[in-house]
Amino acid sequence: MPKYSIVDAHCDTAGFFLESNDYDFFTRNNRHHIDLPRLKESGIILQFFALYIKDEYKPVGSLAYCLRLLDGYYRTMQRCPDDLQTIYTVTDLKKSLNSQKIAALLSVEGGEALEGELAVLRMLFRLGIRALGLTWNQQNHLATGIGEDNPRTGLTDFGKEVIREMNRLGMLVDLAHINRQGFFDVLKISSTPVVVSHANARSICDHPRNLSDDQLRALRDIDGVIGMSCCPDFVDPGHASIDKLLDHFVHVAETAGIEHLGIGADFDGIQDVITGLEDVTGLPRLVEGLSKRGFNREEINKITHKNFIRVLEKVLPDCHLPG
Numbered sequence: 001m002p003k004y005s006i007v008d009a010h011c012d013t014a015g016f017f018l019e020s021n022d023y024d025f026f027t028r029n030n031r032h033h034i035d036l037p038r039l040k041e042s043g044i045i046l047q048f049f050a051l052y053i054k055d056e057y058k059p060v061g062s063l064a065y066c067l068r069l070l071d072g073y074y075r076t077m078q079r080c081p082d083d084l085q086t087i088y089t090v091t092d093l094k095k096s097l098n099s100q101k102i103a104a105l106l107s108v109e110g111g112e113a114l115e116g117e118l119a120v121l122r123m124l125f126r127l128g129i130r131a132l133g134l135t136w137n138q139q140n141h142l143a144t145g146i147g148e149d150n151p152r153t154g155l156t157d158f159g160k161e162v163i164r165e166m167n168r169l170g171m172l173v174d175l176a177h178i179n180r181q182g183f184f185d186v187l188k189i190s191s192t193p194v195v196v197s198h199a200n201a202r203s204i205c206d207h208p209r210n211l212s213d214d215q216l217r218a219l220r221d222i223d224g225v226i227g228m229s230c231c232p233d234f235v236d237p238g239h240a241s242i243d244k245l246l247d248h249f250v251h252v253a254e255t256a257g258i259e260h261l262g263i264g265a266d267f268d269g270i271q272d273v274i275t276g277l278e279d280v281t282g283l284p285r286l287v288e289g290l291s292k293r294g295f296n297r298e299e300i301n302k303i304t305h306k307n308f309i310r311v312l313e314k315v316l317p318d319c320h321l322p323g
């Protein structure tokens with residue numbers, strides 16, 4: 001029985017579901033970071049599965065590729081109905097948390113998949129998508145990613161419409177990868193809490209993917225959560241360690257508060273790993289570290305799962321699905 005219950009707000013494992021010949025999700029293997037046996041072993045109670053739109057499908061072909069990923073995801077899930085439960089509503093979430101099953105939440109990483117159409121957003125929602133990372137690192141129809149060097153562009157007019165529609169439908173807005181202007185533009189108009197599913201603290205590691213202290217406080221003010229990433233470059237390039245990652249946790253707790261802190265490891269999306277965090281089974285070791293840094297059991301429960309669950313309960317539709 002795993003000692004901790006963990007919500008992981010980001011992994012790129014679904015990208016492997018397409019290559020079913022060379023990837024077996026159902027058998028423990030060490031070629032990738034996540035598989036079903038290791039999810040269970042690690043105490044994961046809710047795993048976000050991102051459908052990451054690869055560069056080669058941008059801007060043309062994003063939607064078809066997204067649907068291929070989604071098909072691969074559902075074909076994989078059909079084979080383990082007793083182990084994983086895709087959640088669409090707060091009712092599903094609660095039911096899943098009260099069962100032995102691991103909840104799974106579908107997210108799209110890259111607003112290119114919308115191909116500029118709100119109708120596509122609504123259809124993706126009907127197909128089960130419950131979170132959207134507005135951008136990856138580039139500019140797209142919705143907003144500007146951190147890889148662009150124009151600091152003045154942010155959320156576009158279409159991006160604003162997308163946020164309003166996501167708020168109405170009950171979809172979680174994910175601001176990982178968005179630039180600073182876009183981040184604040186979204187916070188100004190979103191009527192529900194948002195998340196930054198995988199990033200760290202800029203004060204500890206000055207990387208453009210990490211959040212500055214004013215961003216962390218703004219995230220707190222909208223009752224959002226940041227999922228701390230295990231990507232070595234966002235922790236401390238060249239010297240990343242569990243201990244250094246714990247410095248990020250402590251800093252976010254001090255700056256934004258424990259209620260706004262979570263885990264978004266980015267497994268199967270990162271090439272290099274931190275020693276001790278080589279795969280999803282390392283997460284309990286990270287949580288042990290929180291305990292050594294003085295967080296008490298209730299605080300640890302908030303960080304490992306309660307904070308993300310609180311946000312999902314606020315954002316997802318209750319039980320019926322709005323059209």
Ligand SMILES: [Zn+2]
Binds near residue numbers: 109176177198269
């Ligand atoms: Zn990412």
